[in-house]
Amino acid sequence: MASSTTADGIEIEKLGDGGDGSSGHGDGGVGGGGFGRSDAAPQRAYVTGMTIALGGVLMFFMALVSAYIVRKGFPNSDWRGLDVPWILWLNTTILIASSFTVARSRNRYVAGDKEGFRHWWAVTAILGCFFLVGQLIAWRELAAAGVYLASNPSSSFFYVFTAAHGLHLLGGIAALGFVGVRASRHLTRGTAIEVASMYWHFMDGLWVFLFMLLVLGK
Amino acid sequence: MSVIPSSSQSVSEAPKGIVRRYIFSTNHKVVGVQYFLLALIAVAIGIVLSLLMRFHVVWPGAHIPFLSGGIMTPEQYLALVTMHGTIMVFFVLTTAPQAGFGNYFLPLQIGAPEMAFPRLNMLSFWGTLVAFVVMLAAFLVPGGGPISGWTAYPPLSALGSISGPGEGLGQTMWIISIAIFCVASLLGAVTFIATTIDMRAPGMKLMRLPLTVWSWFVTAILILMAFSVLLAAGVLLLLDRSAGTSFFIPAGVVVNSQLQNHSGGSPLLWQHLFWFFGHPEVYIAILPGMGVVSHVLSNFSRKPVFGYRVMVFATCAIGFLGFTVWGHHMFISGMSPYSGFAFSLLTLAIGVPSAIKTFNWLGTIWGGKIQFTTAMLFALGFVSLFVTGGLSGLFLAQPALDMVLHATYYVVAHFHIIMAMAAIFGIFSATYFWFPKMFGRMLNERMGKLHFWVTFAGAYCIFMPMHFLGIEGAPRRYADFTGVNYLEPLAPLNHFVTIAAFVTGAAQLIFIFNFFWSLKYGRRASRNPWNSTTLEWTTDSPPPPDNFGGRSPEVYRGAYEFSVPGAPEDFIPQNLPPVKAVPAS
Numbered sequence: 001m002a003s004s005t006t007a008d009g010i011e012i013e014k015l016g017d018g019g020d021g022s023s024g025h026g027d028g029g030v031g032g033g034g035f036g037r038s039d040a041a042p043q044r045a046y047v048t049g050m051t052i053a054l055g056g057v058l059m060f061f062m063a064l065v066s067a068y069i070v071r072k073g074f075p076n077s078d079w080r081g082l083d084v085p086w087i088l089w090l091n092t093t094i095l096i097a098s099s100f101t102v103a104r105s106r107n108r109y110v111a112g113d114k115e116g117f118r119h120w121w122a123v124t125a126i127l128g129c130f131f132l133v134g135q136l137i138a139w140r141e142l143a144a145a146g147v148y149l150a151s152n153p154s155s156s157f158f159y160v161f162t163a164a165h166g167l168h169l170l171g172g173i174a175a176l177g178f179v180g181v182r183a184s185r186h187l188t189r190g191t192a193i194e195v196a197s198m199y200w201h202f203m204d205g206l207w208v209f210l211f212m213l214l215v216l217g218k
Numbered sequence: 219m220s221v222i223p224s225s226s227q228s229v230s231e232a233p234k235g236i237v238r239r240y241i242f243s244t245n246h247k248v249v250g251v252q253y254f255l256l257a258l259i260a261v262a263i264g265i266v267l268s269l270l271m272r273f274h275v276v277w278p279g280a281h282i283p284f285l286s287g288g289i290m291t292p293e294q295y296l297a298l299v300t301m302h303g304t305i306m307v308f309f310v311l312t313t314a315p316q317a318g319f320g321n322y323f324l325p326l327q328i329g330a331p332e333m334a335f336p337r338l339n340m341l342s343f344w345g346t347l348v349a350f351v352v353m354l355a356a357f358l359v360p361g362g363g364p365i366s367g368w369t370a371y372p373p374l375s376a377l378g379s380i381s382g383p384g385e386g387l388g389q390t391m392w393i394i395s396i397a398i399f400c401v402a403s404l405l406g407a408v409t410f411i412a413t414t415i416d417m418r419a420p421g422m423k424l425m426r427l428p429l430t431v432w433s434w435f436v437t438a439i440l441i442l443m444a445f446s447v448l449l450a451a452g453v454l455l456l457l458d459r460s461a462g463t464s465f466f467i468p469a470g471v472v473v474n475s476q477l478q479n480h481s482g483g484s485p486l487l488w489q490h491l492f493w494f495f496g497h498p499e500v501y502i503a504i505l506p507g508m509g510v511v512s513h514v515l516s517n518f519s520r521k522p523v524f525g526y527r528v529m530v531f532a533t534c535a536i537g538f539l540g541f542t543v544w545g546h547h548m549f550i551s552g553m554s555p556y557s558g559f560a561f562s563l564l565t566l567a568i569g570v571p572s573a574i575k576t577f578n579w580l581g582t583i584w585g586g587k588i589q590f591t592t593a594m595l596f597a598l599g600f601v602s603l604f605v606t607g608g609l610s611g612l613f614l615a616q617p618a619l620d621m622v623l624h625a626t627y628y629v630v631a632h633f634h635i636i637m638a639m640a641a642i643f644g645i646f647s648a649t650y651f652w653f654p655k656m657f658g659r660m661l662n663e664r665m666g667k668l669h670f671w672v673t674f675a676g677a678y679c680i681f682m683p684m685h686f687l688g689i690e691g692a693p694r695r696y697a698d699f700t701g702v703n704y705l706e707p708l709a710p711l712n713h714f715v716t717i718a719a720f721v722t723g724a725a726q727l728i729f730i731f732n733f734f735w736s737l738k739y740g741r742r743a744s745r746n747p748w749n750s751t752t753l754e755w756t757t758d759s760p761p762p763p764d765n766f767g768g769r770s771p772e773v774y775r776g777a778y779e780f781s782v783p784g785a786p787e788d789f790i791p792q793n794l795p796p797v798k799a800v801p802a803s
Binding site: 040041042044045046048049052053055056057059060061062063064066067070071074077078079149150153156160164 | 332334335404407408409411412413415416417442443445446447449450451453454457461462463464465469481482483484487490491494
């Protein structure tokens with residue numbers, strides 16, 4: 001009776017695997033099912049949970065973005081376009097690169113190369129730190145030029161976007177550190193790596209979108 | 219779907235120690251009861267606040283003992299309006315039906331031993347509790363509670379203490395409390411959704427889920443999408459207040475002859491963001507009640523839910539349409555008539571799935587062997603209130619009529635009947651229905667029925683006259699109608715409403731007494747006192763810590779197999795294999 005031959009069952013499988021669609025092939029820990037303890041969630045629940053949580057994060061940022069578009073579009077607006085500091089281009093490149101390193105790290109893990117996994121995982125976290133330091137430098141530059149949070153709506157949104165994204169990325173770095181250092185009681189290593197990389201890729205993509213908005217939509 | 223190994227016995231034992239077991243517990247049933255008790259405290263406070271308001275409206279000069287100064291000021295009245303609305307909407311209507319009963323019964327009804335992320339779930343409750351404490355503390359800070367209403371419209375909410383008492387620290391604490399509440403609710407929503415998707419027992423296909431589970435699932439999606447937007451709006455509002463930004467504050471605002479140093483922001487931007495959350499919030503409050511009512515009506519009519527699949531579809535449709543209609547809260551904001559027309563049409567469109575639900579409820583009880591238990595009475599009361607409140611919604615959904623009625627008691631009547639009263643009746647129905655499962659004892663039915671009839675009559679006595687007050691032009695939020703000539707003929711009506719409110723408020727003491735009396739002296743509940751079909755009734759009352767005592771339920775049929783021809787009894791539990799259901803044919 002429990003077979004997934006019905007439309008419903010198939011739909012569930014899709015939802016469960018939706019998160020690691022980027023990887024194509026599942027790794028040992030994900031989708032393998034199996035309750036570790038009888039009250040513990042199956043591993044795919046963590047992938048589902050992360051997918052849903054990212055949906056919430058997306059709504060949070062889209063609310064800010066729609067406020068940005070509306071606030072900028074007022075007739076007779078006091079909006080003065082903000083020229084973003086050049087270092088953001090470097091930061092963006094670093095963050096995009098970190099998406100590649102985290103993907104490489106994950107592949108090394110799937111291939112059974114623990115050493116390679118650890119190496120690229122650490123590189124990702126370091127790149128993430130570089131990005132955050134770069135963002136701080138950008139803030140310092142703007143402040144030196146007299147552009148503060150309340151100077152103009154464009155600078156208000158700039159600081160809100162970068163701060164909100166930076167805090168989320170800081171959480172991502174903490175997650176990378178946690179996954180790299182110790183194993184969880186509930187998640188297998190494979191699931192933890194899967195979920196953390198999903199989050200990392202999402203934060204990368206989100207930043208590219210916000211950066212484009214700030215550059216092209218100023 | 220993997221089969222849960224039943225070998226591990228250790229999990230059926232609860233953790234040792236009071237603190238781990240009842241306070242910082244990750245068990246979904248403990249979290250559910252904690253949420254329920256939080257809502258019970260919140261609703262008691264909310265009712266007291268509303269009674270103070272009603273008292274003041276009809277006796278504005280009366281001396282109130284514990285108020286500083288003795289006589290209530292208009293600002294104190296507005297603080298009551300704000301805090302009553304906030305506490306009721308967030309800490310009662312969002313908390314009890316979804317987080318309370320949902321936490322307790324979602325895993326049980328899908329045959330899961332626990333929520334998918336128990337620690338996240340516990341964190342969700344403790345976040346909500348912290349938010350509640352911060353909210354109440356806003357009453358105690360200098361200036362008192364905020365006066366900008368539960369919708370916190372800027373510029374009033376954004377300018378700080380210059381715009382009124384309570385708009386200083388009180389308003390800041392309001393925003394911080396709501397932000398914490400948002401984060402806590404998001405954690406809960408993620409847990410609910412992942413649990414429903416990935417933790418169902420073998421055989422529990424989507425179309426076999428009880429309608430309660432469907433409602434909690436759709437509601438969790440609404441929470442995920444709506445509260446994240448409110449959180450973003452709250453961050454911007456807080457920055458406007460504390461960091462000098464101008465997201466919502468326009469240029470040239472003068473308060474107490476002081477020009478405010480802001481430029482170019484838009485209060486309407488806040489209204490859009492707020493109501494993008496605020497309208498789905500209405501469905502967050504009512505959808506779980508709809509699920510419970512479908513469930514209870516079917517159970518006590520001894521008939522399957524009429525049109526189960528259509529009910530599922532209607533639940534999803536209401537959830538989806540709920541995100542497209544926020545503009546109908548803003549008809550009087552000066553929006554373009556074209557936008558108003560679009561929002562009006564979409565709002566009226568919600569009438570379609572709502573009517574589908576109503577007719578299916580009637581179809582469910584039609585020709586059934588109806589058992590008038592208290593839970594059933596409250597479910598029927600829900601349908602009555604839902605229809606009444608829905609009908610006044612048809613008037614308000616039209617911009618031309620809303621222009622006249624929007625800022626009057628008509629709107630107060632409308633949303634209290636459909637959002638507050640109907641949702642509360644859903645909560646009561648759920649309480650009378652599930653109390654035996656939660657606490658192992660039956661609630662007293664005699665007291666329950668008395669409670670129902672007084673509350674049902676009271677709900678109509680309080681809120682029906684408000685329609686007439688509104689049509690006559692009585693404005694909302696006014697602390698005092700003294701000297702408003704055109705309302706003087708209606709003064710007796712206002713007195714009647716206040717007396718009805720006090721009687722109905724007092725009747726809730728019957729429920730409180732019944733609740734605690736039955737906890738100790740109520741008749742012991744069997745496993746399945748209502749002859750129900752769903753999985754929570756196949757385990758002990760109350761259930762063991764791992765819900766099914768180490769075994770894993772398997773599901774073979776839909777949730778509402780009542781009065782199946784040829785079956786030995788008039789109900790077939792979901793976990794009964796097919797061969798046993800029908801005797802040799």
